[in-house]
Amino acid sequence: MVILLVDGRSPITTSDQYLADQIQKSEKPYILAVNKIDELKMEDSALSFYELGLGEFYTLSAQNNRSVGDMLDGVAQKLPEKDFKDEHVKDCVNLAIVGMPNVGKSSLMNGLLQEEKSIVTPIAGTTRDSIDSFLRYNKQDFRLIDTAGLRKKSKITGDIEFYSTVRTFRVIQDCDLAAVLIDADKGFNNQDKDIIRHVIDSGKGLIIVINKWDLLKKDTHTQKEYCQDIYGQFPMLEYYPILFISVAHNLRTREVLKTSLEVFKERQRKLKTSDVNDFIKKAMAYHSPPILKGKNITIKYGAQVHHSPPIFAFFSNHPNDIPLQYKRYLENRLRDNFGFNGVPIKISFRDNK
Ligand SMILES: Nc1nc2c(ncn2[C@@H]2O[C@H](COP(=O)(O)OP(=O)(O)OP(=O)(O)O)[C@@H](O)[C@H]2O)c(=O)[nH]1
Ligand SMILES: [Mg+2]
Known part of the structure; x- marks a missing residue:
């Protein structure tokens, strides 16, 4: 972790800029701290430090011990999470395969493992009722997380659907992105929407995979119409990939890995701060x-x-009064300009004072 401390009373120097660039290249967690801001009314003079391209920063006065504690909170927040999240495997694309019972999750996982030869033994996740497998695709390690099928003679007599939803949510918590499988023949239903909403709200990558495409009569169902129907029910999904596959017929199953890597x-x-400001x-x-x-x-x-x-x-003079429609406009334009296909974006509107 690096703390870049700059002099808030002098303009940005070339060595400040040089250090900022080096820090970004290092990909290490960092904090930008603007020092010598002894009192509240001096805060405005620090705004120019956004130009360093390091994003948010802390203003403080080391001499007066002003706001040093806030910066320390920031340090704690940015420390690697691996100490807290034992099941998240680093340097791997953690891909969760989720969906309603019987949509073909395990079949997809087995299909992918058979094709990609470098299989590591599937291991049981200890806290998630899941089965994890590892494979390598396009020089990238993947960890596939499948929710374990419900045991036939389960002692659980309660609401099985509720139980599988809880497990699904646990798996989503632990992934980088989720492939949500949908049974082509059964269509897109409310439970699928709940799962999708949960993936998006959790800030995870999302791809929609319509499986069992072999079961549909293609003269009546085209992929385009199927997508239109989904967009009609869930307009936001226009910004997420939708794949049509058949695991049983080995049709386009590898697309799941290819698209997952893109979304990851x-x-x-x-984005560079200068690009974001040009965009605004x-x-x-x-x-x-x-x-x-x-x-x-x-x-x-x-x-x-x-x-x-x-x-x-985004810093505004009236951050609490920006209408929802305008927020959507900004998000959509952001996507049109920069992509982020398959990825939830959050814009936090803050006071510029
Ligand atoms: N026609 C057709 N059948 C499929 C396809 N993929 C899977 N199936 C069948 O769907 C059934 C369920 O497959 P699974 O892979 O066990 O589904 P799952 O989502 O893991 O099910 P749970 O673990 O119980 O939630 C099996 O009978 C599969 O053979 C497909 O592409 N086309
Ligand atoms: Mg299964």
Whole structure:
């Protein structure tokens, strides 16, 4: 972990910029701390430090011990999570295969393992009722997480669907991205929507996989119509990949790995602060925020403050008054400009004062 401490009373120096670039290249966790901000009214003078491209920063006064504790909280937050999350395997694409019972999750996992020769023995996840397998595809290690099938003579007499939902949610918590399987013949239902919503709300990557495509008569069902039907029910899914496969006929199953890798990489992307600010300027020029109750809303600047999942901070004079529609407009334009296909994006609107 690196703390870059800069002098908040002098303009950005070339060595500040050099160090900021080195820190980003190192991919180590970091904190930018702007020192010598002795009192609240000096905060504004620190705004120029966004230009370093390191995103959010802490202002403090080392001499007066002002806000040093806040910075320490930031340090604690950024420490690697591996100490707390024992089941998350690093350097692996942690891909959860989830969906309603009988959609073909285990079949898909077995199918992929048979094709990719470098199998490591499947091992049981200790806290998730899951079966994990490892494979290598395109020079990348994958950990596939399948929820273990319910035992036939289960002692659980309660609501089986509720039980499998709880397990699904546990698996989602532990992945980088989830492939949500849907039975083509049964269609897209409310439980599928709940699972999808949960994946998105958890900030995980998402791909929709329509399995058993072999069972549909293709003259009446085209992929395009199927997608349109899904978008009609869940418009946000236009920004997530939808694959049509048949595990039984070995049709396009490898697409699941290819697309997963793409989504995994999109989720890791971090945009440069200058690009985000150019974007904000253009988006506002094209379609300015509405004037509400006589308030002239502007978004002054912004940065991507986090990746995996991507989180943006946009600073505005009236962060609490930006209408939902305008927020959606910004998110959609952000996606049109920068991609992030398959990845949930969060924009946090903050006060620029
Ligand atoms: N027609 C057809 N059948 C399939 C396909 N994929 C899987 N199946 C069948 O669907 C049934 C369920 O497959 P599983 O892989 O056990 O499904 P699952 O999602 O793991 O089920 P649970 O673990 O019980 O939730 C099996 O009979 C499979 O042979 C497919 O692409 N086409
Ligand atoms: Mg299964």
